[in-house]
Amino acid sequence: MKIELAGVGKRYKMEWIMRGVALTIHPAQRYAITGPNGSGKSTLMKMLSGHLTPSKGKIQFTLNDKPVPVSEVYQHLAYAAPYIELIEELTLIEALDFHQRFKPFQGQLQSDDIYRILGFKKARRKPIRNFSSGMKQRLKLALAILSDTPYLLLDEPTTNLDTEGVQWYRQLIEQYTAGRTLVIASNVEVDFDFCEYHIDIPQYKH
Numbered sequence: 001m002k003i004e005l006a007g008v009g010k011r012y013k014m015e016w017i018m019r020g021v022a023l024t025i026h027p028a029q030r031y032a033i034t035g036p037n038g039s040g041k042s043t044l045m046k047m048l049s050g051h052l053t054p055s056k057g058k059i060q061f062t063l064n065d066k067p068v069p070v071s072e073v074y075q076h077l078a079y080a081a082p083y084i085e086l087i088e089e090l091t092l093i094e095a096l097d098f099h100q101r102f103k104p105f106q107g108q109l110q111s112d113d114i115y116r117i118l119g120f121k122k123a124r125r126k127p128i129r130n131f132s133s134g135m136k137q138r139l140k141l142a143l144a145i146l147s148d149t150p151y152l153l154l155d156e157p158t159t160n161l162d163t164e165g166v167q168w169y170r171q172l173i174e175q176y177t178a179g180r181t182l183v184i185a186s187n188v189e190v191d192f193d194f195c196e197y198h199i200d201i202p203q204y205k206h
């Protein structure tokens, strides 16, 4: 996926969160969006996902040299973020089945492989509402990273993860993101230090 932003700005009421964003996210490259709390990382991620319309300027999505209408971007996208909730009523088995109906997993990955990758096989019949916050975060990340989509957005990926969880996240990135367009919003180096490009939000504040 290629994403081109021209003169993009976002305003909530009278406050401009960002202005004059001109950048191109190139296919199969990895980008980090950085900036202090409240600077607008999530706002930019939501615009990059097609879920939020800019107040000013234009965003164009292109896949394999064909334009993608903003209403269809979600079909090519996997997105994990604190504000995108899991369905808490489902058990893990049900959540994986439900997810696969809309977004198949990569290659030959079956539910059994996903349990193994997640590392909590015993929780298969547990409702997600009873998962710990770290387990929920692992599940969110696995659903997004293991999906077979060309475009992947991760907002604050290591929230609630312990040291082992952070290493687990980095290994998933290494194994399952080759050839995909990856954008990570975070303030924690370990989340994004492997990204080729860094986009610092404060530069768009003026």
Ligand SMILES: Nc1ncnc2c1ncn2[C@@H]1O[C@H](COP(=O)(O)OP(=O)(O)OP(=O)(O)O)[C@@H](O)[C@H]1O
Binding pocket: 012, 013, 017, 035, 036, 037, 038, 039, 040, 041, 042, 043, 044
């Ligand atoms: N729906 C909304 N209505 C009004 N203001 C909003 C809305 N969403 C975000 N904002 C404001 O936009 C600014 C940027 O918020 P955003 O969540 O994008 O920042 P962030 O860089 O992701 O922050 P954090 O690191 O704390 O997650 C904040 O001042 C926030 O209050």
